[in-house]
Amino acid sequence: MATSTESLRSFVTRPYQSQSSSATTTSYPKLTIVTPSYNQAHYLERTILSVLNQQYPNLEYLIIDGGSTDGTLEIIKKYEPYLAGWVSEKDRGQTDAINKGFRMATGDYVAFQNSDDVFAPDALHRVARAWQKSPEIDVFFGDMYITDEEDVILEELRAPDFCAECQVYEGMQVFNQALFIKRNRLDEFGLLDENLRFVIDYEIIARLGVQPGMRFQHIDGFWGGFRVQPDAKSSTIAKTVGLQEHEQVKNKYRPYLRSRLSESFWLRYCRLRKLFTFVLQGNFGYVRHRLQLRRRSANPS
Numbered sequence: 019m020a021t022s023t024e025s026l027r028s029f030v031t032r033p034y035q036s037q038s039s040s041a042t043t044t045s046y047p048k049l050t051i052v053t054p055s056y057n058q059a060h061y062l063e064r065t066i067l068s069v070l071n072q073q074y075p076n077l078e079y080l081i082i083d084g085g086s087t088d089g090t091l092e093i094i095k096k097y098e099p100y101l102a103g104w105v106s107e108k109d110r111g112q113t114d115a116i117n118k119g120f121r122m123a124t125g126d127y128v129a130f131q132n133s134d135d136v137f138a139p140d141a142l143h144r145v146a147r148a149w150q151k152s153p154e155i156d157v158f159f160g161d162m163y164i165t166d167e168e169d170v171i172l173e174e175l176r177a178p179d180f181c182a183e184c185q186v187y188e189g190m191q192v193f194n195q196a197l198f199i200k201r202n203r204l205d206e207f208g209l210l211d212e213n214l215r216f217v218i219d220y221e222i223i224a225r226l227g228v229q230p231g232m233r234f235q236h237i238d239g240f241w242g243g244f245r246v247q248p249d250a251k252s253s254t255i256a257k258t259v260g261l262q263e264h265e266q267v268k269n270k271y272r273p274y275l276r277s278r279l280s281e282s283f284w285l286r287y288c289r290l291r292k293l294f295t296f297v298l299q300g301n302f303g304y305v306r307h308r309l310q311l312r313r314r315s316a317n318p319s
Contacts, residue, residue, distance in 0.1 A: 021138050021240055027169040029071055029139045030064040036100065037073050046076040047126040047149045049142055049198065050102075052119030054112045055094075055133040056084035061245065063093050064169070068136035068243075070100055074143065078102040078125050082115040090133075113218050117209040120201075127158070127198040134245045135195050138163065141241030145198050148237050155235045156203050157226060160196035163243040172246065178295040180234035182227040184288035185220075186271050187281050189264065192234075194219035195242030199226070214267075216260035221267045228274035 021029075051069055055062055069079050081094055083106035094104050103122060109115050116130045127145070131137060145158050159180070164173040177191060178184075185191045197219070207225060210218045226232050277284070 021163070021171070023169065023171045026136075026138060026163070026165070026171060026243065030068045030136045030169060032067065032071055034067055034070045034097070034100065043076040045150070046074070046146045047153075048076045048078060048124065049074065049145065050078040050080065050119075050123035050125030050128045050201070052116055052123065052128065052130045053079075053081045053133050054084070054115035054119070054130065055081055055086060055090055056112075056115075057086045057088045057090065058133040059086065059089040059093060061134040061167075061247070062090055063096075065131060065133050065136055066093070066097050068138075069131065070097065072137060072140070072142040074146070077142070078123065080104065080119045080122055082109070082119045083107075084109045084111075084115055110212065111215065113210050113212045113214060116218075117212065120204060120209050123201055125201055128201045128204065129198045130194060131242075132195075134247055136165075136169070136243040136245070137195075138241045138243060140239075141196070144237050144239055144241055148235060152235060155233045156200045157192070157223075157232070157234045158198045158237055159192040159234065160237045160239055160241040162193040162196045163240055165243045165245050167245065167247045169243075169245075171243075174240065175244075176296060177236055178292050179236050180227065181288065181291070182224075183275055183277055183279075183284045184291070185227045186224050186268055186275060187284045188288040190220050190223075192219070192223045193242055193244065195244050196240075197223075197242075203232070214263050217263040217267055220264060224267055224271045228271050 053065055079101050081101060081104040083090055083094065083104065085106055085108045091106055094106070098104065105118070109118065119130070120128055141160070144160065148158055149155065159177060161177055162175045163171045164175065165171055175193065177193065180191060203226060207229060211221050214221055227234070
């Protein structure tokens, strides 16, 4: 079920009140969430509240700050009693910070939520319910909102079921704002690639996706929010470093694909697959919206 702007905004600004739970933690997977942070005090508290207000009974929440000087530490200390740990020290950037948190993690599944992004209501419980039915799944992922600086929902991004060829050739099929990975799979195949600045989520999903036997499951529903804001990394380097890194990752994992069909075939297939998936789901409004966006990008004038 979609979340309205009003309910999302209320969820990420509602003061946190710890609630005792009668649920036994063994019936819930332990979820570790890492928030990398650096001088994002304007948004960080909403990120923290979007995690804590889940009222998830088996949570490990870590904040890895790069030495902020803008009031971030005061916010972190405000919520310190509810955190599994935090650090504030100079690091080598976002990817280094996330990996530092992943090395500290003890959860069954790990995720990272940037300090200007948020979880939507019920996100973690969606993961738990899916795990209770299918504990063998390696990667759970959901749908995502795009929001503005004030948590207004601008757009809905829906994810189809996972396809490794579509991930490698077309690009992101999975959004890090709505993604949990089994921790032992990262132990097996490695943490995030610290040589990358922009496409770290694309790379790790491509790397996992081409491994034989990896099990992905899409969880229907919106449980992440990507914030569009002037200082976001994606706003400043996406058209330069991001495109270069994307091509680099695609070329790296193309040889691992089991199919030998051409890239052009897979691009056409992936677009048609999305279209038919959403039509079958009855998401006709979403299909119209995406087709309109595609026409506008093809004819910018």
